[in-house]
Amino acid sequence: MIEIKDLTVKYYRQNEETLALDKLNINIATGEIYTFIGPSGCGKSTFLYVLSGILKDYSGSVKIDGRDVDPKSQRIGLILQNYGLLPWKNVYSNTMLGVKIKNAQRGLDEYGKYLLQKLGIDKLLDRYPKEISGGQQQRVAIARAFMLKPDLLLMDEPFSALDAINREELQELFLNIWKENNVTTVFITHSVDEALYLGSKIVVFSPAPGKILKVLDNPCFQMDNLRSREEYYDMSMHLRQLLNKG
Ligand SMILES: Nc1ncnc2c1ncn2[C@@H]1O[C@H](COP(=O)(O)OP(=O)(O)OP(=O)(O)O)[C@@H](O)[C@H]1O
Ligand SMILES: [Mg+2]
DSSP: OEEEEEEEEEEEETTEEEEEEEEEEEEEOTTOEEEEEOOTTSSHHHHHHHHHTSOOOOEEEEEETTEEOOTTTSOEEEEOTTOOOOTTSOHHHHHHHHHHHHHTTOOOOHHHHHHHHHTTOTTOTTOOGGGSOHHHHHHHHHHHHHHTOOSEEEEESTTTTSOHHHHHHHHHHHHHHHHHHOOEEEEEOSOHHHHHHHOSEEEEEOSSSBOEEEEEEOTTTTOTTGGGSHHHHHHHHHHHHHHHHO
């Protein structure tokens, strides 16, 4: 269980203060996929920075199973919105980064090979980030996060740079991996459809400064032919109303 109480984040820049998160409260249950949806600039990425331990300058409390966030001792897989690849490392080294940090010198195992092949980057291992496309960079970031077999998976619009076919394939890959060990997942998306298909729970953010407007149980989770279902119609209307209302 992740317990977040009164989480507040302010950014300071040239004497200007931006309140990014304002007393945000939420409990995230172990083993569930929470899709987070909200308007641009409402603080979604900021929320992920705090959960991953990148951003430490906050007030309020964030506890993962009763402990402070500590990426060194907790297995946290992170996919940042801008992919977070290191430009001086090739595809192979970028995908292995998390594994190397956790397990000293372990090389690519069968699972790793399966992931690279499924993600379609197994032929690109020698290349550097600037030598591959945006969508391929995104897949390298996904490989790196999954490779770690994390206990907590944090993803910031991980499929946004992919075309529709590739996005659907990777949504299935993600769900298959999730089913194997029910990794607790925070999944940020701009897409109502993606939130409805991938979230066992759906969290709606308010416009800036970010607070949680609503946490919903999702009857549409993993539903085939989503768009032809009554549940889809009801839920997407409800979400759009919440997002418009703010
Ligand atoms: N380093 C920074 N310095 C100052 N302000 C920042 C900084 N990073 C983000 N902000 C501001 O904080 C607010 C929240 O930003 P954040 O990136 O968390 O939003 P977001 O919900 O992820 O948006 P998007 O959907 O566009 O990715 C925005 O107003 C943004 O301009
Ligand atoms: Mg963002």
